[in-house]
Amino acid sequence: MNTSQEAGNNGRIVRRYEYDDSWVLAADIGAAAGDVDVDVVGRTAIVVAGHGDEVTEVEFELPADDATVETRNGVVTIEVGV
Template structure:
């Protein structure tokens, strides 16, 4: 397993873990799963988060297109198969 930490221009931190059969991207969004919506278009993940009256959006480039998404305890996890 290898690990890489990425920070965008707005200082959002995403950790990428590489395994033999997949990559896992994890971001601590601090929100419940019903407040986070993720769409994967090609190799781009589009994350929309709602906090009260405020909506924010972020995009992440993925290392592939076969992705599954989960949110658990405020952590967004995107798993991409190799």
């Protein structure tokens, strides 16, 4: 397993775990579940999060197109089989 972690300029943590047969991204976006929308189109994940009057959208590429998405307590988890 390979692991990487980043903290953006807003201090939010993003961790990526690479296993032999899957890839997992966990991002603490700090928003309530109702304020987060995640769409996966092909190999692109689009995360839209609302914080009060501010809306943030982030897109990133996935290693495959069979992703599952879960949002819980302000953490978005995307798992992809490779």
